[in-house]
Amino acid sequence: MEKYSLRKADLNRWIDSMIDRCQVFVPSRIEEEIFFSPVDEAPEMDLLGGTAVLPYLPPKDIVFPQSEILFSYSGKGEETKVEVPEGPKRGLVILGIRSCDTQGIFWLDQFFQENFNDFYYSRRRNKVTLVTIACNQPAKNCFCICCQGGPFLGSESQNFDIQLISFQDGYLVECNSTQGKELIDMRPDIFFPPEAGMEEIRFHLEEESQKKFLPAPTSYMSTAIRRITSNGIPPELWTELGERCFDDGGCSFVCPCCSCFGVGYLANDGKGYHYRYWDSCGYAGFTREVSGHNPREEKGERFKRRFFHKLSYQYLKKDGRIGCVGCGRCITACPGEVTMPLVVERIRKAQEAKYFK
Amino acid sequence: MDNNYLPRFVRIVGIQTETYDTKSFELEFVESSAKEGFRFRPGQFIEAAVLGVGEAPFGLASNPNHPLTFRITVRAVGSVTEALHQLKIGEWVGIRGPFGNGFPFDEVKGKNILFIGGGIGLPPLRSLIEPMLDARSEFQDIQILYGARTPADLVYKDRLLEWEKMKDLRFMMTVDVGDATWVGEVGVVTTLFPKAEIKEENTVVFVCGPPIMIQFVIQELIHLGFSPGNIISTLERYMKCGIGKCGHCAIGHKYICLDGPVFSYQEMMKLPEKVV
Numbered sequence: 001m002e003k004y005s006l007r008k009a010d011l012n013r014w015i016d017s018m019i020d021r022c023q024v025f026v027p028s029r030i031e032e033e034i035f036f037s038p039v040d041e042a043p044e045m046d047l048l049g050g051t052a053v054l055p056y057l058p059p060k061d062i063v064f065p066q067s068e069i070l071f072s073y074s075g076k077g078e079e080t081k082v083e084v085p086e087g088p089k090r091g092l093v094i095l096g097i098r099s100c101d102t103q104g105i106f107w108l109d110q111f112f113q114e115n116f117n118d119f120y121y122s123r124r125r126n127k128v129t130l131v132t133i134a135c136n137q138p139a140k141n142c143f144c145i146c147c148q149g150g151p152f153l154g155s156e157s158q159n160f161d162i163q164l165i166s167f168q169d170g171y172l173v174e175c176n177s178t179q180g181k182e183l184i185d186m187r188p189d190i191f192f193p194p195e196a197g198m199e200e201i202r203f204h205l206e207e208e209s210q211k212k213f214l215p216a217p218t219s220y221m222s223t224a225i226r227r228i229t230s231n232g233i234p235p236e237l238w239t240e241l242g243e244r245c246f247d248d249g250g251c252s253f254v255c256p257c258c259s260c261f262g263v264g265y266l267a268n269d270g271k272g273y274h275y276r277y278w279d280s281c282g283y284a285g286f287t288r289e290v291s292g293h294n295p296r297e298e299k300g301e302r303f304k305r306r307f308f309h310k311l312s313y314q315y316l317k318k319d320g321r322i323g324c325v326g327c328g329r330c331i332t333a334c335p336g337e338v339t340m341p342l343v344v345e346r347i348r349k350a351q352e353a354k355y356f357k
Numbered sequence: 358m359d360n361n362y363l364p365r366f367v368r369i370v371g372i373q374t375e376t377y378d379t380k381s382f383e384l385e386f387v388e389s390s391a392k393e394g395f396r397f398r399p400g401q402f403i404e405a406a407v408l409g410v411g412e413a414p415f416g417l418a419s420n421p422n423h424p425l426t427f428r429i430t431v432r433a434v435g436s437v438t439e440a441l442h443q444l445k446i447g448e449w450v451g452i453r454g455p456f457g458n459g460f461p462f463d464e465v466k467g468k469n470i471l472f473i474g475g476g477i478g479l480p481p482l483r484s485l486i487e488p489m490l491d492a493r494s495e496f497q498d499i500q501i502l503y504g505a506r507t508p509a510d511l512v513y514k515d516r517l518l519e520w521e522k523m524k525d526l527r528f529m530m531t532v533d534v535g536d537a538t539w540v541g542e543v544g545v546v547t548t549l550f551p552k553a554e555i556k557e558e559n560t561v562v563f564v565c566g567p568p569i570m571i572q573f574v575i576q577e578l579i580h581l582g583f584s585p586g587n588i589i590s591t592l593e594r595y596m597k598c599g600i601g602k603c604g605h606c607a608i609g610h611k612y613i614c615l616d617g618p619v620f621s622y623q624e625m626m627k628l629p630e631k632v633v
């Protein structure tokens with residue numbers, strides 16, 4: 001890993017250089033919300049500091065768009081012509097992504113690139129470089145600390161390109177990949193060797209940040225993992241949690257780790273299209289079969305499925321981490337408040353309640 | 358990098374009407390580069406697309422030893438399946454695959470083989486029956502029990518008659534409800550068990566059919582002392598991608614399209630959802 005220091009005043013100059021060569025996504029205010037948006041001039045600096053800024057949606061749509069044409073076709077028989085839309089031509093930079101979302105992208109990498117490597121995912125992903133900012137100050141719904149999701153990368157995970165650690169008037173820059181190095185090499189004039197003492201301060205900042213989680217209600221994953229793994233949760237608890245679900249799929253769409261999709265077919269102007277779109281295991285139609293039979297007709301069954309995927313040891317072993325990075329977005333999204341921390345807490349506390357003897 | 362979402366095109370070279378709602382299609386690649394035909398294992402499946410309509414999964418139903426043309430047998434139940442039924446010889450279909458794990462073959466050499474098929478469950482079994490008959494001496498007894506709702510629901514009637522006559526194959530069939538012309542057995546497929554003199558020793562069973570039939574057959578086999586590891590069946594789920602990405606077919610951490618569709622009953626029992 002290579003380390004540098006970067007003055008805050010120089011960050012915008014660096015971003016300007018990136019914009020010349022790449023499409024750069026940064027957290028940007030749109031009305032009252034914050035979204036990752038492509039920018040053509042240097043962005044608002046207050047969203048790029050040490051305080052956690054979580055855009056309403058994770059940047060997963062940059063690698064896995066909400067809907068995407070797989071191919072189009074026209075003609076019949078010998079005249080059949082199939083076309084695949086082009087992928088991104090320029091490099092893509094996601095700057096100001098936090099540790100949790102960075103881990104989310106690496107989770108998607110693992111999933112989309114195992115077995116059959118997903119063509120559409122990979123051709124976008126291969127163009128993307130991530131510039132993560134560590135969180136010195138978590139936001140109110142954050143619980144990455146319970147999910148090996150943050151608040152800093154490096155100790156929890158080596159998976160990142162560049163991590164910026166925010167100091168008073170500068171950043172400590174940790175570069176961990178050749179893609180990251182290419183970005184730094186765009187402006188060798190503004191990157192300097194780290195100043196004396198920066199490294200100690202870095203670990204101090206990380207420790208201080210970790211302490212800030214403790215008073216907040218955090219999740220204790222291990223009990224939930226154990227009970228879900230052994231299929232030991234009584235159906236009534238799932239039913240009860242499921243009853244609070246509004247069937248809106250929101251938790252899946254805001255989740256940096258959710259990757260399920262549907263495939264649709266449409267025809268327009270003499271051309272047909274196969275396209276895919278985000279789907280959710282929370283929907284009743286997700287598993288309904290042609291006969292009308294649905295193996296997961298009950299909401300509780302669908303709930304169980306969602307949390308099995310996120311928390312079972314079977315998946316943990318396959319994927320190397322649980323399917324939640326602790327970003328807390330489902331807390332914002334879920335109208336029924338059946339969020340990751342709540343479900344984990346209910347499973348844990350159910351011990352004393354009627355469900356476990 | 359391969360794009361596993363793109364179909365390759367096949368031409369329909371034969372259509373056989375099997376029943377009032379089921380047809381078989383013989384397919385052949387249109388690309389001249391696909392000279393060797395289609396390499397697949399018994400029990401694998403393809404996604405077949407009728408452009409303009411959509412795509413659906415179908416079990417491969419022909420003998421993998423004859424890969425120049427291959428067969429799917431399709432029951433018309435909805436948009437894609439009905440659109441397939443409208444197609445004529447010479448028309449094109451887009452296919453992806455083969456996908457899925459397929460049946461064990463080398464692993465069960467030297468064993469007695471028992472096939473139990475129900476209705477439209479016979480086609481996927483046929484992709485295993487035929488290559489086993491090609492390698493007949495490598496297996497002990499081979500026995501096929503086939504059941505359908507009515508005589509009109511039996512598929513591959515010509516082939517059934519040939520199987521009936523074969524000396525080194527024991528074949529029996531039955532229908533739930535007979536009709537005026539039916540002189541054969543009547544009753545659900547498990548009623549054949551006593552007459553078929555099924556024996557558990559050194560036997561592997563392959564079961565395919567509607568879920569309710571699979572359920573009763575497995576119960577009965579367990580009752581007769583078969584071990585769950587020697588009962589092999591297939592699972593079906595609503596599928597979209599066929600390559601383990603869309604998530605629709607997942608049960609626990611198993612993906613029917615990747616880890617299946619073939620599972621032993623022992624493996625099925627380990628899944629966190631009830632499947633049979």
Ligand SMILES: Cc1cc2nc3c(=O)[nH]c(=O)nc-3n(C[C@H](O)[C@H](O)[C@H](O)COP(=O)(O)OP(=O)(O)OC[C@H]3O[C@@H](n4cnc5c(N)ncnc54)[C@H](O)[C@@H]3O)c2cc1C
Pocket residue numbers: 285288289290291292402411412413414415416417429430431432433434435436437438439477480481592593594595596618
């Ligand atoms: C591994 C595997 C192998 C298979 N092999 C074969 C085979 O060899 N032969 C074969 O015939 N079939 C096979 N099938 C089943 C076959 O894939 C389905 O019959 C096919 O997908 C139906 O597609 P369709 O477009 O014709 O039906 P659709 O148009 O999708 O649906 C048909 C009917 O179901 C209803 N329906 C559809 N979706 C819903 C929903 N979400 N809620 C309520 N109702 C709904 C529709 O209204 C319609 O009446 C296999 C399936 C799998 C998974």
Ligand code: SF4
Pocket residue numbers: 251254255256257310323324325326327328329330331340
């Ligand atoms: S489950 Fe909720 S908290 Fe966890 S990563 Fe997904 S949206 Fe964030």
Ligand code: FES
Pocket residue numbers: 595596597598599600601602603604605606607612613614615
């Ligand atoms: S069909 Fe998409 S994951 Fe199995």
